[in-house]
Amino acid sequence: MATVYRRGTTWWVRFQAGGVTTRRSAKTTRKAEAQAYLQRLLDEAASKARGDMPRHRFGEAVERYFVETSIKPKTRHCYGSSSRALQPSFGPLYLDEIDRRVIADFVGARKRTGVTDATIRRDLAFLSALCGMAMRWGWLETNPVASFSKRGLKESRPRTRFLKPEEFERLWAASSPEMRPALVLAVETGLRKDELFGLTISDVDLPRRELHLARTKTDSPRRVPLSDRAMETIKALLNAPGRPRSPYLICNPSGERYGDMKKGFANACRRAKIADLRWHDLRHTFASWFVQQDGDMYRLSRILGHASLQMTARYGHLRTSDLHAEIEKVARKRAQDRLITAPAEASPPPDQEASRRL
Known part of the structure; x- marks a missing residue:
């Protein structure tokens, strides 16, 4: 027998076709929509039974x-x-x-x-x-x-806007006290906005200096190492006087998580006279600083939680130290090859050598 029924607030459908009972969520809170969905499934099942291709x-x-x-x-x-x-x-x-x-x-x-x-x-x-x-x-x-x-x-073209260190410090100084910890953790960890504001205290492993992320954009859990500045910021958040009881690391005075800090961020950018900056650019800032300090691209990809190295490669142009080293290595080898292949200076005949001694 075909019917619709409710589980919690969501309507489901149940019907039998070809001796097989099928149950599916109608993914709606409205009974009428669930009934229409059931009828469509019944019509499809009947068409298949007749051999029709509707x-x-x-x-x-x-x-x-x-x-x-x-x-x-x-x-x-x-x-x-x-x-x-x-x-x-x-x-x-x-x-x-x-x-x-x-x-x-x-x-x-x-x-x-x-x-x-x-x-x-x-x-x-x-x-x-x-x-x-x-x-x-x-x-x-x-x-x-x-x-x-x-x-x-x-x-x-992928956006790679990032801040110089002095720009970030200017932005930090122009921000509200509530926003400053989030700014620091953004550029010290490279977390996505949802990952950052969704951090819970249980995600923080202070002894191992790591964040354990179970809820990520790619649905792949990962661990993010913490710098000294990130550690100091997290400890300050946890030990802040009057901190409300909350599972979230970054929370408002009521203990609720922030959806985002869009308005405050825009105001801070305006006060710091920093144009064309989005919150996600703080993640680019972390990656850019990492690469400029000769950080390994594969390790960066793991920290950021990229699905492939190709996504991380956008930051490759920011590092040139390894290119300079490679050019020097090639130049030295070329110089050595020239010495090896250069013709040796001809020795003077014996009589000329004797006349020189006289």
């Missing part, structure tokens, strides 16, 4: 995608913007009508509106994710985005 429109796929996929809030927000941008071109179409020509027309239309190539690439990334999921559902046989060439769309 066609599904783009909008239907978008609706199901956001119901069934688990994506991070920031990604969901970006994909939501892309789905709205795609709707005028793809909304009336069945999924099997989307091909390279339709995609090319969409790209051309977006370019004419003046949006950047990076934005168009994000739109296509969502379309590709949607089509890939549709293939898993059995709604589509191939992903049309995979065969579309993006060579005409420039990739955005």
Whole structure:
């Protein structure tokens, strides 16, 4: 028997098809939406039983995608913007009508509106994710985005804005006392903003001088070593007079975690006369200082929690000491090769040598 039921605040569906009972979360708090979702699943099961291959429109796929996929809030927000941008071109179409020509027309239309190539690439990334999921559902046989060439769309250059040490000290001096510990830990650890403000006291291992991060962007736990300044800052936070009872290392007077310090950060930048700076640039600052002090790129990648060394390579241009050393090594070898291959000076004949002695 097909039915909808609630677990906590979320509605689930249960139905039987082909002798198999299926239970799925409708990922909604509304019963009507859960019932509509159940009906769609029943219709699909009936079509498969008849051997039919029902066609599904783009909008239907978008609706199901956001119901069934688990994506991070920031990604969901970006994909939501892309789905709205795609709707005028793809909304009336069945999924099997989307091909390279339709995609090319969409790209051309977006370019004419003046949006950047990076934005168009994000739109296509969502379309590709949607089509890939549709293939898993059995709604589509191939992903049309995979065969579309993006060579005409420039990739955005990664941002590598960072502060000089004297700029950071100026920013620190212009900041509120509540913000200063967060600023120091940002440039001393390279943590992402969510990682930093989500730090709990249990994440701190003072004897080992480490932070243990279980909740990361890449879902890969990692350990981050602590510098002397970071250690001093953490101890000051833990031992601050009147510190509220809170699991969070950085917390407001009520013991709650900060969502961010966007307004205070902007005010501090203005007072310090520092332009074009975002909070994430403090992470770039940590990486840049690390590389400029001849830090190892592989170790930097591990500290930052990058998924690949390619992401860390953006900081490689900041270190030239190893290049100078390599040039000197090559120059010395070239000089030695010249000495080895140079013709030896001819010895004078014996009679000339004798006349010289006379």
